[in-house]
Amino acid sequence: MSRIGKKPIAIPSGVKVALTGTTISVQGPKGNLSRVLTDQVNIAVEADKVLVQPMGNGTGTALQGLTRTLVANMVEGVTKGFERVLEINGVGYRAELKGEVLNLALGYSHPVEYPLPKGIxxxxxxxxxxxxxxxxxxxVGATAAKIRSFREPEPYKGKGIKFAGERIVRKAGKTGKK
Structure with missing residues (x-):
């Protein structure tokens, strides 16, 4: 059995959790989230906590920790929210936000325009x-990864878009003949 899956999820004040069949809805101060969960786990919503229990010994035990983490992330998202920070390195590389479109100058012959998804x-x-x-x-993670994929950091000079705190393994360049 999963240690993480056994832990109850505390529901903070101001957050409402509703379960309809296999669909769970979480409503909080930052917004609403809903997700269809597997039917191989039993979810019990109590007054101040949510419990996730596996059904039988099949794949329910393997999905218990995953389901608990998904629900916990939904509760944390509607209370605090999530963020990812990206850093741009390189001469002439820059970003600009125009409304809901992120314009990136990344050394290509054209600017990269990325419309942000709804909810981001x-x-x-x-x-x-x-x-x-x-x-x-x-x-949030998928959007940050998509933005990073427009110009991933290269190992020689470190130019490109990287996550904050990400360590780029650098390579030595070619040496000249002597």
Whole structure:
């Protein structure tokens, strides 16, 4: 059995959790989230906590920890929200936010325009730091990964878009003949 799956999920004040069949809805101060969960786990919503129990010994035990983490991320998202910070390195590389469209100058012959998905907001600091925010952890991570994929950091000079705190393994360049 999963240690994480056994832990109850505390429901903070101001958050409402509703279960309809296999669909769970979480409503809080930052917004609403809903998700269809597997039917191989039993979810019990009590006054101040949510419990996740496996059904039988099949794949329910394997999905208990996953289901508990998904629900916990939904509760945390509607209360605090999630964010990922991206850093841009390189001469002439910059970002600009125009409404809901992120414009990136990444050394290509054309600017890269990325419309932000619904439910995601972004902030640009000093043209080289992008903060992606939202209540859905999965969508925030996928959006940040998509932005990073436009110009991944290269190992020689470290130019490109990287996550804050990400360590780029650097390579030595070619040496000249002597």
């Amino acid at each position: 907001s972004a902030e640009v600091e000093k043209q080289t730091k992008i903060t992606v925010k939202g209540i859905d952890k999965e969508l």
